[in-house]
Amino acid sequence: xxxxxxxxxxxxxxxxxxxxxxxxxxxxxxxxxxxxxxxxxxxxxxxxxxxxxxxxxxxxxxxxxxxxxxxxxxxxxxxxxxxxxxxxxxxxxxxxxxxxxxxxxxxxxxxxxxxxxxxxxxxxxxxxxxxxxxxxxxxxxxxxxxxxxxxxxxxxxxxxx
Amino acid sequence: xxxxxxxxxxxxxxxxxxxxxxxxxxxxxxxxxxxxxxxxxxxxxxxxxxxxxxxxxxxxxxxxxxxxxxxxxxxxxxxxxxxxxxxxxxxxxxxxxxxxxxxxxxxxxxxxxxxxxxxxxxxxxxxxxxxxxxxxxxxx
Numbered sequence: 001x002x003x004x005x006x007x008x009x010x011x012x013x014x015x016x017x018x019x020x021x022x023x024x025x026x027x028x029x030x031x032x033x034x035x036x037x038x039x040x041x042x043x044x045x046x047x048x049x050x051x052x053x054x055x056x057x058x059x060x061x062x063x064x065x066x067x068x069x070x071x072x073x074x075x076x077x078x079x080x081x082x083x084x085x086x087x088x089x090x091x092x093x094x095x096x097x098x099x100x101x102x103x104x105x106x107x108x109x110x111x112x113x114x115x116x117x118x119x120x121x122x123x124x125x126x127x128x129x130x131x132x133x134x135x136x137x138x139x140x141x142x143x144x145x146x147x148x149x150x151x152x153x154x155x156x157x158x159x160x161x
Numbered sequence: 162x163x164x165x166x167x168x169x170x171x172x173x174x175x176x177x178x179x180x181x182x183x184x185x186x187x188x189x190x191x192x193x194x195x196x197x198x199x200x201x202x203x204x205x206x207x208x209x210x211x212x213x214x215x216x217x218x219x220x221x222x223x224x225x226x227x228x229x230x231x232x233x234x235x236x237x238x239x240x241x242x243x244x245x246x247x248x249x250x251x252x253x254x255x256x257x258x259x260x261x262x263x264x265x266x267x268x269x270x271x272x273x274x275x276x277x278x279x280x281x282x283x284x285x286x287x288x289x290x291x292x293x294x295x296x297x298x299x300x301x
């Protein structure tokens with residue numbers, strides 16, 4: 001159970017922390033994607049060879065859906081630092097990623113600027129045999145420079161308190 | 162690289178070729194370096210054990226990666242993922258060999274696009290389910 005803070009107060013602190021998370025504008029570099037492909041043993045050359053990508057009809061190197069949650073890692077990690085960093089150890093003992101609902105609307109490409117945003121849509125309190133948790137739902141959105149929604153991960157974290 | 166399987170060749174309730182992955186120390190280190198991992202549960206065994214886990218926990222965002230891979234390995238690069246719901250049930254631990262499995266549960270055409278819906282899951286060597294996924298795939 002949270003020390004000194006009530007559950008409603010802790011929820012408010014978390015909401016406040018999430019509101020401090022700034023959007024991230026970034027691109028996926030071909031070298032980074034190649035490293036990822038090596039790690040997961042992805043051998044399709046369209047993901048790391050510009051000529052193979054062009055031969056397959058792409059202007060730029062496409063990014064496999066496998067990479068999507070890794071691409072979101074920087075903004076997800078902001079939750080641990082900017083978001084709830086001040087609450088960790090004292091109020092939040094651990095964070096578990098329990099669920100993701102992912103939708104792809106457009107193909108992601110290397111060397112293309114995207115903006116990632118971190119929002120919170122729901123926050124509840126749960127208590128059971130595995131402990132006590134704040135359960136929070138975060139839509140993580142990726143848009144391109146024309147503000148088209150490219151993909152979304154609705155991410156659920158269990159925060160152990 | 163996989164030969165293409167056409168939409169017509171796919172059977173509902175057909176099994177997807179399993180994908181077997183060992184989450185070795187090297188692979189996990191490489192991944193944590195790539196994603197600049199900051200959650201110690203994914204690279205610090207003492208921290209992981211303090212939270213009640215028996216070893217370093219493989220990041221969910223990393224274990225997720227192998228579901229799309231299993232599908233493109235099986236169906237070829239002609240497909241793309243439209244949506245995926247993934248539930249993380251139990252952790253995958255460092256140095257475990259995890260098997261990704263799946264089956265086609267529905268085959269359909271929507272707005273002139275050929276699609277299949279798949280059920281996917283991952284298992285540890287003891288046969289315990291670690292993740293469960295529902296994936297909609299479209300043929301390009």
